[in-house]
Amino acid sequence: MKSFEFWFDVGSPAAYLAWKRLPSFAAANHAAVVHKPMLLGGVFKATGNASPVTIPAKGKWLFADLARAAQRDGVPLGYPPDFPVNTLALMRAAIGLQQKSPERFVAFVDAAFDSIFGIPRKDIREGGFDPDAILALTNDPGIKAALIRNTEEAVSRGVFGAPTFFVGDELFWGQDRMDDVARALR
């Protein structure tokens, strides 16, 4: 079976939109998703890139552009009052679950995205995730190191933003490049 990589951080609204399309996209393209959690803040720091919202005019456009995409996709997209959010703990928890309870990984990432961008925002406890167990994961040195390792791998392979897709070594950046990913998979 073909596969592609999906590199993400749950703090990215573009990654959220792509995430919601992933199951149907993967099925339509007969391809498996290889999930790759990374810390977008670390990617920005290493590459010299920054969130588009640091340029006010670009941020204003991006919110309008993502709202159009969300409406087209039929996905509710809201923003928390403290956007952009620090996602270090959530991304550690994501990679921790990927390693230790892989069967719960997708549900956790979904709950984490919905806790930031859902309308209404959902508490991750609603997904049946115990905050204490999640917190313990985020304090595990091996898990901390795994997130750093993934983020370094992302940067070394050319990632500079989220979401990023790879088909083999070909990189596609953005929720608006999924058609290119589909073409590359064919």
Add this chain to the structure above:
Amino acid sequence: MKSFEFWFDVGSPAAYLAWKRLPSFAAANHAAVVHKPMLLGGVFKATGNASPVTIPAKGKWLFADLARAAQRDGVPLGYPPDFPVNTLALMRAAIGLQQKSPERFVAFVDAAFDSIFGIPRKDIREGGFDPDAILALTNDPGIKAALIRNTEEAVSRGVFGAPTFFVGDELFWGQDRMDDVARALR
């Protein structure tokens, strides 16, 4: 007849790809193009934005992304050895022709784009443009002021990059958002 604005600088490869699609796009959407020359360097300075190529990883992706778009569009896209190019004189000439010889404006912009991104690159003299007459335009204080005025108008309306389209007051950034422009025109 409906219309939309096309804000551009001939130094932008994304604007070049959009430019080459403009005639068929305008016809298909029964809309007139309102051409708006601006100085992208001035827009970057005023907004705090910068060319994507200033982030090496993003620049590398952008070249690959534009190459894919060019191939899809069937448009040859090359880069001059001195890319990115200083387009001040060319953009002054463009706005000068728009004011003084509007019937030659589109041909000049086409020649200017081809002199930068064409394969092979074409000399603007091939388009029948006299370098001395063009140079005289670029030294006209009224034309210099007109380019500044356009660039300031762009910034005041939220432009931060090229190409930018407006349908009424709705802004669309990028050659990859022409489908959104078409939707807005319907």
